[in-house]
Amino acid sequence: MRTDTKNLVSVTDFSRHPSRYINSAANGTSHVILKDNRPTAAVIDMESAERLAHLDELEDDLKLMAASLVRLVTDDGTRHSLDDVAAEFGIDLDELRKD
Structure with missing residues (x-):
């Protein structure tokens, strides 16, 4: 989806004429809404x-x-059991199973 720089809209203008931009998007023209001159949102179909x-x-x-x-x-085919991994990290599996 490409947006032409002609389709940049200030949030103020969008808030005054939302249906204009929604109808335009429904017809395939996307618009980027600028807030404080930064792209913030888009209206797309x-x-x-x-x-x-x-x-x-x-x-x-x-x-x-x-x-x-x-x-x-x-x-490489090496496998580790859960008990071995738990022991490596100091985890008590019996304690976990109680919960």
Whole structure:
């Protein structure tokens, strides 16, 4: 999603004419709302919002896949029992099980 610099809107102007910018976004033109001359929010159409949400999900999936691949490549087959790991970190598993 690209926003043209012509589509920068002050928060004051947006608050005076919200329907103008909402209708414009519904027709595919996104607007960036400026507060104190800094980009603060955006008004976009629902299709773009859904696309961004989908991209966020894909990003999460890609991070998990990358972590899995790293584990596959670096796995030397060594495994550790829970008791060994707890002992290494000074954790009393019996104490944890009481709760």
